[in-house]
Amino acid sequence: MGDFIRDIIDGDLEANRQQKVITRFPPEPNGFLHIGHAKSICLNFGLALEYREKLPDSGTRCHLRFDDTDPTKEDTLFEDGIQEDVRWLGFNWDDLYHASDYFEKMYEYGEHLITQGKAYVCSLTDAEIKEYRGSVTAAGKNSPHRERSVEENLDLLRRMRKGEFKDGEHVLRAKIDMSNANMKMRDPLLYRIRHTAHHMTGDTWCIYPMYDYAHPISDAIEGITHSICTLEFENNRELYDWVIDNLIEYAKFPSRPRQYEFARLNLNYTVMSKRRLLELVEGKHVSGWDDPRLPTIAGMRRRGYTPEAIRAFCASVGVAKANSTVDMAQLEFHIRDDLNQKAPRVLSVLKPIKVVIDNYPDAQVEELDASYWPHDIPKEGSRKVPFCKEIYIEQDDFMLEPPKDYYRLSPGKEVRLRYAYCITCTDVIKDNDDNVVEVHCTYDPETKGANPVGRKVKGTIHWVSAKHAIDAEIRLYDRLLSEESPPTGKESEFLNAINPQALQVLTGCKLEPSLAVAKPGESFQFERQGYFVVDIKDSKPGNLVFNRIVTLKDSWARSQKK
RNA sequence: UGGGGCGUCGCCAAGUGGUAAGGCACCUGGUUUUGGUCCAGGCACUCCGAGGUUCGAAUCCUUGCGCCCCAGCCA
Numbered sequence: 001m002g003d004f005i006r007d008i009i010d011g012d013l014e015a016n017r018q019q020k021v022i023t024r025f026p027p028e029p030n031g032f033l034h035i036g037h038a039k040s041i042c043l044n045f046g047l048a049l050e051y052r053e054k055l056p057d058s059g060t061r062c063h064l065r066f067d068d069t070d071p072t073k074e075d076t077l078f079e080d081g082i083q084e085d086v087r088w089l090g091f092n093w094d095d096l097y098h099a100s101d102y103f104e105k106m107y108e109y110g111e112h113l114i115t116q117g118k119a120y121v122c123s124l125t126d127a128e129i130k131e132y133r134g135s136v137t138a139a140g141k142n143s144p145h146r147e148r149s150v151e152e153n154l155d156l157l158r159r160m161r162k163g164e165f166k167d168g169e170h171v172l173r174a175k176i177d178m179s180n181a182n183m184k185m186r187d188p189l190l191y192r193i194r195h196t197a198h199h200m201t202g203d204t205w206c207i208y209p210m211y212d213y214a215h216p217i218s219d220a221i222e223g224i225t226h227s228i229c230t231l232e233f234e235n236n237r238e239l240y241d242w243v244i245d246n247l248i249e250y251a252k253f254p255s256r257p258r259q260y261e262f263a264r265l266n267l268n269y270t271v272m273s274k275r276r277l278l279e280l281v282e283g284k285h286v287s288g289w290d291d292p293r294l295p296t297i298a299g300m301r302r303r304g305y306t307p308e309a310i311r312a313f314c315a316s317v318g319v320a321k322a323n324s325t326v327d328m329a330q331l332e333f334h335i336r337d338d339l340n341q342k343a344p345r346v347l348s349v350l351k352p353i354k355v356v357i358d359n360y361p362d363a364q365v366e367e368l369d370a371s372y373w374p375h376d377i378p379k380e381g382s383r384k385v386p387f388c389k390e391i392y393i394e395q396d397d398f399m400l401e402p403p404k405d406y407y408r409l410s411p412g413k414e415v416r417l418r419y420a421y422c423i424t425c426t427d428v429i430k431d432n433d434d435n436v437v438e439v440h441c442t443y444d445p446e447t448k449g450a451n452p453v454g455r456k457v458k459g460t461i462h463w464v465s466a467k468h469a470i471d472a473e474i475r476l477y478d479r480l481l482s483e484e485s486p487p488t489g490k491e492s493e494f495l496n497a498i499n500p501q502a503l504q505v506l507t508g509c510k511l512e513p514s515l516a517v518a519k520p521g522e523s524f525q526f527e528r529q530g531y532f533v534v535d536i537k538d539s540k541p542g543n544l545v546f547n548r549i550v551t552l553k554d555s556w557a558r559s560q561k562k
Numbered sequence: 563u564g565g566g567g568c569g570u571c572g573c574c575a576a577g578u579g580g581u582a583a584g585g586c587a588c589c590u591g592g593u594u595u596u597g598g599u600c601c602a603g604g605c606a607c608u609c610c611g612a613g614g615u616u617c618g619a620a621u622c623c624u625u626g627c628g629c630c631c632c633a634g635c636c637a
Contacts, residue, residue: 002576028637070636126635135633137563171635181565183632192635211637235566235632261567263630268573274637316585318575320568323630327573330586340599376599407597416595451595460595528596556597 003319005043005260009051009226020058021051022225022255025086025093026065026215029078029199031274032289033085033297035310035331039265042314044228045091063222064093068100069214071198079199081289085297090307097222099214100200106209106217107161109247110172110190114153118246119190120146121156122173129171132178133186139179140186146175160193163206167193174213176242184239188212212236216243220253227257230264231321237261265317266325269479269499270295271486276494285498290537292547293480293502303477304523304533304549309338328479335550339523339531344372347385347418347462348526348546349510350474352392354466355409357423359442360389365467368448370419383514387420390466392510394528397461398439400428405559407459409439414452415459418527422447422457462527469510472544474532476504515544523549 012018023044027037048062064086068074086093113119122143124132134140148156160170172191180186190213195206209217216239219227227240237259248256266272271280272295280286280294289296292303300310313334317326347370367384397408397415409415414424427440444452451457478501486494518524523533530551539545 026637030637067637073636129635130633133633136565138633139564140633168635183565186633189635194635208635210635215637229637231567232631233637236637238566263568316574318585320575322568322575324574327586330574333586336598345596345598374596374599375594405597418595420595422595449595457595459597462596525596525598528598530598552596552598554597559597 003262004321005047005226005228005262005319006050008260009047012225013055018225020055020060020225021047022059022061022063022223023047023228024063024065024219024222024224026067026099026218027082028067028070028073029075029082030070030073031078031278032081034272034277035267035295035297035300036265036272037085038089038297038310039314039317039319040228040230041086041089041091042311043262043319045086045093046315047226047228048094059223061094062091063095063097063224065097065099065218065222067211067215067218068098068198068200069209069211071194071196071208074199076199081298085301088301088307089297089310095222097218098200099209099218100198102214102218102221103201103205103209105221105251106214107207109217109251110157110209110213111154112250113174113190113246114157114172115150116246117150117175119153119172119174120148121153121160121170122146122187123170126168129189133183134178136183142178143173143187146187157191160191160207161205163195165193167195169193172207174239174242182235182238184212184235185242188239212239213243216240216257216259217247217251219257220244220248220251220255223254224257225255227259229259229261231261231323232264233259234261261321262319263321263323265314266323267295267328267331268325268484269328269481271480271494276486279492279495283492283495285495292475292477295480302536302547304531304547305335306338306342309334312338325485332550336531336553339525339549341377343523343525343531344381345374345525345527346372346515347464347512348472348474348515348529348532349392349394349462349464349469350476350506350526350529351395352464352508352510353395353398353436353439355391355393355423355439355441355463357389357391357441357443358426362389364388365465366420368419385419385512385514386465386468387417388465388467391417391463392466392469393417393439393461393463398425398436400436403560408461409441409459414444414455414457415461416447416457417463418460420448420463421445422452462529464510464512466510468513470513470516470544471507472509472511472515472546474506474509474546474548475535476506476548478502478504509546511544516541518544525552528552 025044045062052060122145171189173187191207290298290302366387370385372381373379399410402410421443423441423443428436429438481497482499483497518534520536531549532546535545
């Protein structure tokens with residue numbers, strides 16, 4: 001399984017440009033991780049795992065580094081969440097760092113750049129800086145402070161650090177080229193003044209480095225060999241190289257990292273941007289960052305997605321440079337593929353309708369043996385399910401006037417009750433509005449665990465004993481949006497695309513009694529319905545709450561749609 | 563109108579001059595006490611378009627076209 005990044009690494013190793021591979025996952029602790037981050041996590045940590053195997057004892061590793069250079073947005077709370085998510089995905093960082101660990105070094109390098117004539121303190125206002133920068137088609141013009149002496153620059157920077165100026169009064173800038181075709185190279189800002197406490201460094205600093213300055217330095221200090229980021233940073237690479245090239249001799253970095261960019265993950269029927277996720281959460285359109293409708297790691301965890309499935313999905317989408325949007329069906333495939341092997345089968349009726357088996361002895365109860373696994377899953381284990389005269393079946397499994405190829409229950413027709421008997425519908429009871437409220441059947445005692453002789457019964461449906469069933473709340477989750485891609489329009493327009501069916505709460509669902517002891521986070525396949533997980537937050541013994549992880553593929557439903 | 567990228571099946575994605583991998587989705591059929599799984603088969607004479615080079619091109623050249631990113635004291 002190769003991709004252009006692995007090709008580059010292989011090339012570096014073969015040419016002996018590198019003897020090891022050191023990567024890093026560098027989230028900013030200002031929000032929660034989503035599946036797009038999962039792709040990056042799998043790439044960066046996966047690379048370290050793979051190459052450590054090929055190059056044992058080489059020092060190959062992957063760091064988790066919090067890119068905490070903007071104290072106005074970042075928080076320890078987010079760091080905790082991020083660490084939990086990375087670990088849950090199944091990865092362990094070899095070292096944990098903060099960009100803020102290097103603030104002192106970065107400052108020192110800033111002074112060095114000044115002494116080299118490569119940086120200067122600029123005192124233009126916010127608006128002036130923007131104006132002087134020019135545009136994509138027009139060159140910018142030099143700041144009037146561009147030729148300040150080294151002494152003046154040093155003095156100003158030191159006083160900036162001491163806190164002698166207000167926010168925005170001065171900035172430190174790289175002296176590069178105000179007419180560069182690459183906007184990122186037009187004397188980019190290196191430091192800005194922020195009289196704001198930092199969650200790691202407290203009030204030690206009132207000047208903070210910008211991403212384009214902090215990132216290459218952090219990478220170089222940590223000995224990162226391959227600094228992998230997303231496509232939108234392609235323009236920043238030239239600046240990344242500039243920073244390192246102008247500091248590497250002085251700083252004696254342990255590596256000369258190179259930045260490579262890959263396409264970020266996009267998924268249809270959902271939103272991935274921090275801004276939109278935040279809007280959903282703060283606007284109470286979802287219950288929180290871990291709402292199972294969200295593509296956040298926390299949301300997917302609560303939804304019942306497994307780390308293995310998410311990793312397999314990330315591996316399946318590949319790593320390339322073309323902007324792309326992966327079909328949600330591909331993610332769902334991997335969820336089912338994983339759960340098929342892991343989730344024991346049980347019987348649950350979501351939308352019950354009562355069935356009375358008229359010729360079954362009134363007080364009789366049979367304990368039927370039911371395997372947790374289908375014949376094709378090589379696992380052992382079974383439980384007893386009680387069977388008696390009154391049971392519940394799924395409303396969808398009964399039809400008064402069925403289409404020709406419907407092979408569930410309908411008047412005069414026979415179906416198999418999974419693990420139990422074949423029953424034939426003999427009568428229905430309707431309410432005043434003509435709705436079927438009860439179905440009457442007879443059973444064939446000869447069909448217990450055996451096929452009827454002389455006839456074929458095509459359909460098998462699930463059921464649960466009315467007397468023994470336990471009640472539960474079941475939350476049916478579906479795709480967040482009802483449209484493939486959110487409206488491109490500005491503002492909150494995407495909110496209109498929210499799928500009203502993304503969450504459907506069902507109460508009074510009937511579960512087989514063995515589920516009474518199901519533990520939070522435990523997942524099951526409810527036969528013929530889908531995969532469900534006991535909600536980790538709201539489920540309580542005696543008050544069970546299940547989340548639907550994903551439905552089973554349903555070729556019947558699909559054929560009916562046509 | 564500047565610069566940086568990208569364009570291969572409905573969606574991802576291999577391919578790097580030798581005659582279009584694979585996965586998802588979809589369609590057929592088989593197995594089946596889950597209309598699940600599994601199994602067998604189908605699904606790009608064509609690689610954004612047009613020229614050209616070559617015995618031979620998705621791969622090289624030329625030239626169009628389309629899409630994404632860059633003008634935060636965000637990352």
